[in-house]
Amino acid sequence: MNHATPVEIALMILLVGPILICIYNASRGQPIFIRRISGIDAIDEAVGRAVELGRPMSFTSGLTGVGPLLFSCLGVLKYIGRKAARFNSKILVPSNDPEALALTDATLQNAYRAENRLSNYDPTSVRFLSSDQFAFASGYMGLIQRENVASAFLFGSYAAESLILAEAGHQIGAVQIAATVSPEQIPFFIASCDYTLIGEELYAAGAFLSEDTVQRGSLRGQDVSKLLLFLLMFVGTTIATISSFRSNEIKQGQSLELSKLFSMKWGEVLK
Amino acid sequence: MSQRRYALDFLDRLDQRIIYLFVALAVGIPLISGYSLPPTRMSTAQAFFDQIEKLSSTKDKLVLISADWGPGGVAENRPQTEVAVEHLLRRRIPFAMISTYALATPFLESVPREVIARIELEEPQQKWTYGVDWVNLGYRPNGFLMIQGLAKSQDLHKVLEVDANGLQMGDIPLMAKVRTIRDVGLFIQITGLVGVLNSWIQYFQTQDYRPPFVHGCTSITIPEAYNFFASSQIVGLFEGVAGAASYELLLNSAFPNRKPGEAVRNNTSIAVAQMLIIALIILGNVGSMTRWLTDRLRPSEPLS
Amino acid sequence: MTPNLKKKLIALVTFLGGLYFFLVYVIPIPDEQLVLGFPFSTVHEQMIFAVQVVGIMAIGLGLINIFQVHGGRILYLRKDWLNSAALIAGLCITMFVQVQDLITTERTVQAWKQFSLLSQFVSAIAEESQSTSIAETRLLALDEKLQGIGRKLNQERHLLSVASHEAFGTPPAAAFKGDLERVEVQLASLLEAVRTAPDLQNLKPQFVELSTQLRVVGSSAQKVVTINSKGNTWKNLSRVIQEGFFVPLGASMFALLAFYIAGAAYRAFRVRTLEAGLMMLAALIVILGQIPQGAAYISEDLPGIRKWLLDNISTPAFRAISFGAAIAGLAMAVRMWLSLERSPLEVDEKSTRDMRSAKE
Numbered sequence: 001m002n003h004a005t006p007v008e009i010a011l012m013i014l015l016v017g018p019i020l021i022c023i024y025n026a027s028r029g030q031p032i033f034i035r036r037i038s039g040i041d042a043i044d045e046a047v048g049r050a051v052e053l054g055r056p057m058s059f060t061s062g063l064t065g066v067g068p069l070l071f072s073c074l075g076v077l078k079y080i081g082r083k084a085a086r087f088n089s090k091i092l093v094p095s096n097d098p099e100a101l102a103l104t105d106a107t108l109q110n111a112y113r114a115e116n117r118l119s120n121y122d123p124t125s126v127r128f129l130s131s132d133q134f135a136f137a138s139g140y141m142g143l144i145q146r147e148n149v150a151s152a153f154l155f156g157s158y159a160a161e162s163l164i165l166a167e168a169g170h171q172i173g174a175v176q177i178a179a180t181v182s183p184e185q186i187p188f189f190i191a192s193c194d195y196t197l198i199g200e201e202l203y204a205a206g207a208f209l210s211e212d213t214v215q216r217g218s219l220r221g222q223d224v225s226k227l228l229l230f231l232l233m234f235v236g237t238t239i240a241t242i243s244s245f246r247s248n249e250i251k252q253g254q255s256l257e258l259s260k261l262f263s264m265k266w267g268e269v270l271k
Numbered sequence: 272m273s274q275r276r277y278a279l280d281f282l283d284r285l286d287q288r289i290i291y292l293f294v295a296l297a298v299g300i301p302l303i304s305g306y307s308l309p310p311t312r313m314s315t316a317q318a319f320f321d322q323i324e325k326l327s328s329t330k331d332k333l334v335l336i337s338a339d340w341g342p343g344g345v346a347e348n349r350p351q352t353e354v355a356v357e358h359l360l361r362r363r364i365p366f367a368m369i370s371t372y373a374l375a376t377p378f379l380e381s382v383p384r385e386v387i388a389r390i391e392l393e394e395p396q397q398k399w400t401y402g403v404d405w406v407n408l409g410y411r412p413n414g415f416l417m418i419q420g421l422a423k424s425q426d427l428h429k430v431l432e433v434d435a436n437g438l439q440m441g442d443i444p445l446m447a448k449v450r451t452i453r454d455v456g457l458f459i460q461i462t463g464l465v466g467v468l469n470s471w472i473q474y475f476q477t478q479d480y481r482p483p484f485v486h487g488c489t490s491i492t493i494p495e496a497y498n499f500f501a502s503s504q505i506v507g508l509f510e511g512v513a514g515a516a517s518y519e520l521l522l523n524s525a526f527p528n529r530k531p532g533e534a535v536r537n538n539t540s541i542a543v544a545q546m547l548i549i550a551l552i553i554l555g556n557v558g559s560m561t562r563w564l565t566d567r568l569r570p571s572e573p574l575s
Numbered sequence: 576m577t578p579n580l581k582k583k584l585i586a587l588v589t590f591l592g593g594l595y596f597f598l599v600y601v602i603p604i605p606d607e608q609l610v611l612g613f614p615f616s617t618v619h620e621q622m623i624f625a626v627q628v629v630g631i632m633a634i635g636l637g638l639i640n641i642f643q644v645h646g647g648r649i650l651y652l653r654k655d656w657l658n659s660a661a662l663i664a665g666l667c668i669t670m671f672v673q674v675q676d677l678i679t680t681e682r683t684v685q686a687w688k689q690f691s692l693l694s695q696f697v698s699a700i701a702e703e704s705q706s707t708s709i710a711e712t713r714l715l716a717l718d719e720k721l722q723g724i725g726r727k728l729n730q731e732r733h734l735l736s737v738a739s740h741e742a743f744g745t746p747p748a749a750a751f752k753g754d755l756e757r758v759e760v761q762l763a764s765l766l767e768a769v770r771t772a773p774d775l776q777n778l779k780p781q782f783v784e785l786s787t788q789l790r791v792v793g794s795s796a797q798k799v800v801t802i803n804s805k806g807n808t809w810k811n812l813s814r815v816i817q818e819g820f821f822v823p824l825g826a827s828m829f830a831l832l833a834f835y836i837a838g839a840a841y842r843a844f845r846v847r848t849l850e851a852g853l854m855m856l857a858a859l860i861v862i863l864g865q866i867p868q869g870a871a872y873i874s875e876d877l878p879g880i881r882k883w884l885l886d887n888i889s890t891p892a893f894r895a896i897s898f899g900a901a902i903a904g905l906a907m908a909v910r911m912w913l914s915l916e917r918s919p920l921e922v923d924e925k926s927t928r929d930m931r932s933a934k935e
Contacts, residue, residue, distance in 0.1 A: 003603040019906045023915060066630075068907035074919040098637035099630055107919045124644045128637040134343055134828035146655065159465045160343065160491055160832060167835040171287075181900040182465060183893045184495050188836075191843035199896040200903035214916045218906045225902050287838050294837045308867035311878050342825030374825070377818065416623055423606075423616075437684055437797055439691060442790060494889045498897075501890050513865050542866035544833060549862060551841040552855070559845050 014228055019221030026217025034219060039177055039195035040208045043076070046151035046175045047083045056090035058149045060140060060165070061156035062180075063133060066099045069181060073155045074107045075206035076179075080153060081111030085120060093126045094143055096136045101128050137161035141168040154178040154193070155202060158185045166192035179205060283558030290551060297547040301540040307531075308539045310516035315500060319485045319507030319514075320521045322457060323358050332456030333449045334359055334366040335482075337471060338382070339462035341374030344489060348461050349382065350515040350534035351487035354522060355459055356386050360399055361526055365445040369408040371417065371467060376410045379435065383407070393528060402443045409435030418474040422452050458482045461509070463489035468496070472504055483507075487514065490541075512537045578922070586914035593912035595622070641666065669816055676813040683800045690793030693724055694786045701782035721766045728759060747802060751795035758788045857884055 004012070026032055050057040059080055061073040077093070084091040093108060095101040105126045112121040129139035144152060145168060152169040154162075154176065162178075162185040169176045170192050178189035179197035189196045197205060200222065207215035301307070326334065336355065340348035359366045360383075368379040387399045399405070408431060411417045424430040427450055428440035440446045448454060452475070460471050468486060475481075485507035488496040499505045509515050516538035522529060599619060606616035645659035700720060765781050804810055846852045863869030864881025910916045 003599075004601050009601060015902060015905060016909055019909060023910075068904045068911060071911060071919065072907055078919040098633040098635075098640075101640060102633065102636050103920060110920065110922055113922060124647065126640070127644050128640040131634075131637070132825070134825050138824075138828055157465075160463065160489070160829065163835045163839060164828065164831055167839060170839075181896075181904070183896040183900075184465070184491055186896070188839065191839040192835075200899040203900075203903035203907055210917070212916055214910065218910055218916075222899075222902050222906050225906075226899060229898060229902070285841065290838050290841055291834045294834050298833060308871070310867050311865065311870045313878065314882065342822040343829035345822075345826055346829070374821075377822075413627070416620070416627075436801070437687070438794065439790070442794055494885065494893050497885050497890050498893055501886055510865070539867070542868060544837070545862050545866050546868060548837050548840050549859065551837060552844045555841050555844070556846055556855075559847075 014232075015225045018224035018228065019218055022221030022224060023214050023217040026213045026220070030217075032216045032220050034204070034208065034216060037197065037201055037204065037208070039179065039197040039201065040205050042175075042177055042195045043080065043153070043205075043209070044083075046153070046177055047080060047087075047089070049175055050150040051087045051089045053150045055150035056092055056147050057084065057151040057153070058092040058094065058144050058147075058169075058174075059153040059155070060094050061096075061100060061104070062154060062158040062162070062165070063096050063136075064100060064156035065097050066103065069157060069202075070100055070103065072203045072206045074103060075210060076153070076155050077104065078107050078111045078114075079209040081108045082115050085112040085115040085117040088117075088120060090122075090147075091125055092143060092147060092149065094129045094136070094140050095126060096129065096131060096133075098128060098131070101126065133159060133161050134164075137164045140165055144168055144174065145172055148172055149174050152176045154180070154189070155197075155205070156180065158182055158189075163188040163192060169193075281558070282554045283562060285551075285555075293547055293551075294544060297544045298540050301543050302536065305536065306539060307535045308542060310513060310520060310535060310538050312520065313510060313514055313517040315508035315510055316514045316517040317521065319355075319509060320358070320518060322483055322485050322507045323355070323362065323364070326362070326364050326456055328363045330363075330365055330445070331448060332454055333445065334364055334457045334459060335455050336366055336368050336459040337461070338368060338370050338375050338379055339372040339460065339464055339467045340378070341372055344463040345378075346537060347489045347512045347515075348463055348487060349378065350512055350532060350537055351461050351509045351518075352378070352382050353386055353532055354515050354518045354534060355461070355487070355509075356383050356405075357390065357529075357532070358518075358522060358525075360386060360390060360404065361522075361529075363404065365404055365406075367406045367408050367446075367449075370410050371412075371414055371470070372462070372464065373410050373412075376435075379407050379409060389530065389532075393530060402438070403445055406443050406445055407435040415470045415474050418470055422475050422477055424451065426450055427452075427454075452477060452482065453480050455482045458484050459487070460484065461487035463492060465492065465495075468499070468505075472499060512541060582921070589912065589914055597912075672809060672812045672816060675809040679804065679807055679809050683804045687793055687796035687800050689727065690789050690796055693727060694789035694793065696720075697724070697782055697786040697789060701779055701786070717769055718766065721762060721769065725759065725762055725766075728755065728762070745799075745802060747795065747798040751792070751799045754788070754792045754795045758785070758792050761785050761788055857888065860884060 022032075047057065057080070059077050061070060061077075064070045064073060081091060083089075091108070093104055095104055105123070108126055109118065109121055112118050127143070129143070130136045141164065149169070149172065152174045154165060154169075155178070158165070158180050159182065162180070162182075166176060166178065166189055176193035177195045177197075178193040179202035180186060180189060181199055181202060183199070186196065186198055203222075204219055207219050323334075326332070336352070338348070338352050340352075356366070368383060370376070370379055383405050391398065401407075413420075420430050421427065428446065431440055431446075433439055434443060458471070458475060460468055462468060468488075472484065475484075484499075484505045486496055486499070486505045487509035488511065490511035490513075493510050496505070496508055496510075500508050509518065512534055515534035519532060519534045523531075604615050606614060608615040610618045642663070645663055647653070648656045648659040649663065700717065761781075762785060765778070765785055768778055768781065844851075844855060844858070846855050860877065861881050861884060863873060864877040864879075869877045911918075
């Protein structure tokens, strides 16, 4: 089994420490500025469009399994679900993962409950389509085209079927807002969707929509961690650049030592 | 009020069905007619080739091929697997097929067998035998746990137990000396799925040994694979079917009597389709540009 | 249980679960370290399996949901009920065929695996016999074991060589019959040797030879069983479903991407700003650098420029997005572990109270 080396533990502290500190500061009332992201602002517009047209909206988390990413997506679903409940608009939530299905169902029910509209909740709005990637895509295509959704939200992890899902929505003229952490799918969403959230903006969406101080503090902490990581990279690049001007032997020796640093165990470090 | 019309207006608003028709023709005509273009030489495919050439054919080390692709990956991953398998077979380097993806099961058996049938036709005096030259270890569930188990095992025979056909590891001649990860001389991972390569890179190693990794990916995941190639975590790469086609050029040089496979033909088909996409993008921009210029130069004219 | 207590209990269980995996990663516990009498690596594997088992049970939830959504539609003849009926029928037929295929496969594997088990049994007898002095009772037990092997072999002969089977009369069947007869002769001579000359030290090579021969018989039996199963109806149906439906449908869905990429590229790639123009130029270079026409008709340097773009522009951008997403995921994981934020699964207490008071 792999265990953490001392350097890995130090990196963990370096990355997680600022997040915890900023969460603590935020909970004590420190104001935090978060820049506006147009995709998140457009969520309300998209919901409004669906309500006005009297057509349903759809929300899918794609191939996301149970994990931190799914919980971020569920945060957004809860927000959209509350709006759907408030304005009595139909929402469809096709699902790929049976485990995620149970959590999605519970989230949507909670959203309806929060608006005191639990009696309006339709248990068939959350549907399991298939665990297979392309079977899910074909089911999604058929569903949204038959139901003629007005707004489609694609939040989560996607693979090759991303363009199929997005094009299906485009063909029926739906407003589409996509958010994914899979970098290779971003170009497809940008080409086919009206708004796209990239990478950590998906996680930020939860903070934006919930206005929760903990999440806002965490966002700030993430930025501090990224800054520290950037500083580390800068230091490493500088070392590599300086060593490249020296002789080949020294360069090789230095690079070996640097890479050894990350695999050294506790005994070797303490020596 | 009548709508303002522009010259070359149609370029900006081509019907999607016309585009689909052109794509079907662009992909289909080269495939049906057999038209093929010599592929681009790729340094990543050359690196892949060099890794296999470096291997010794003394049969003391095994090459492990993880074919983690299914029906969706047939167009790109299948030619990649075929050229890699063909190179190993021709050099008489023993290899084992394995997969962490259930839908790959039929291809683990069919791809090597078809390649063997093809090269036995070319060279009737040579034979390749199951269990001696190659083995199919089949689909193994449990994802990263299985990969970790393989890497950490002190006796692979106990972990694997039987091959895909139920034969005991002890009854398979090529597995006789293969007991730990140290007996894997090269690891080939071919997939279009997201996240699978990460699992193999992360878990298929021990504290002091890691076999050289080479990878075959689909065109969509090339940028992701480049991350690992740039950091030397993988030392050879098939960049989509173009990589496999480039590899075929190298195989043709090494084995002049070989007959061409699917990769060059598929690559040509994709290349023609990509030229069509470039043409469509240019035409679309010409249409937009015409509209913009007309608006700027003649703003007051209502109709053409 | 009050909602507050339930919340605290969930937070505690979440924390303990996360703490276990965190400590396992951070503290270098040796794999062979004993925990509750077992090596730690075994305990850890079982923990992971337990988590996976919970996940597998969730497949049932998916099935229930399918029947709930589509079953209701069929029962009340709602819109598109025929489509739902087709889905349910396809699901049921596929499940039935696959289960039958699994049963058939298990039966065929058991048919020849018996020999492998017998081989291991004989090896175990050989090892056991060498280590202890032989009393008369042990000798009788050994005799009984060897006779049992003979009876088992006889049973297997009957199962595998019946005339109605596909393999009857084929070379593998003849080979199996020959191997089986050789093993029976060997077994008979070993039995005789055990009864007449009970110095088992000298008989070990014969035991080892018998074990090896049993494995050879197992290999021959496996070939016979494979031929027999080729004509099996369930296997053929399963193959039709897999290779006739599933594989072509999956490939067709993937093929749709080619059309959609062309349509999306035409629609979306319009040069309206400088950045869009630069992106377009980069995209053109990458495409032309990959296809044969680029190097052949435009410039031989295109593949090199393409590689430079991928190495120095695309890879850093991908890494940047990946770092950002990974740190965000890490932050989310820490918040979930420490139960620092309100989960979307939490019920709002205010709305629950409102609902209760509205009912009253």
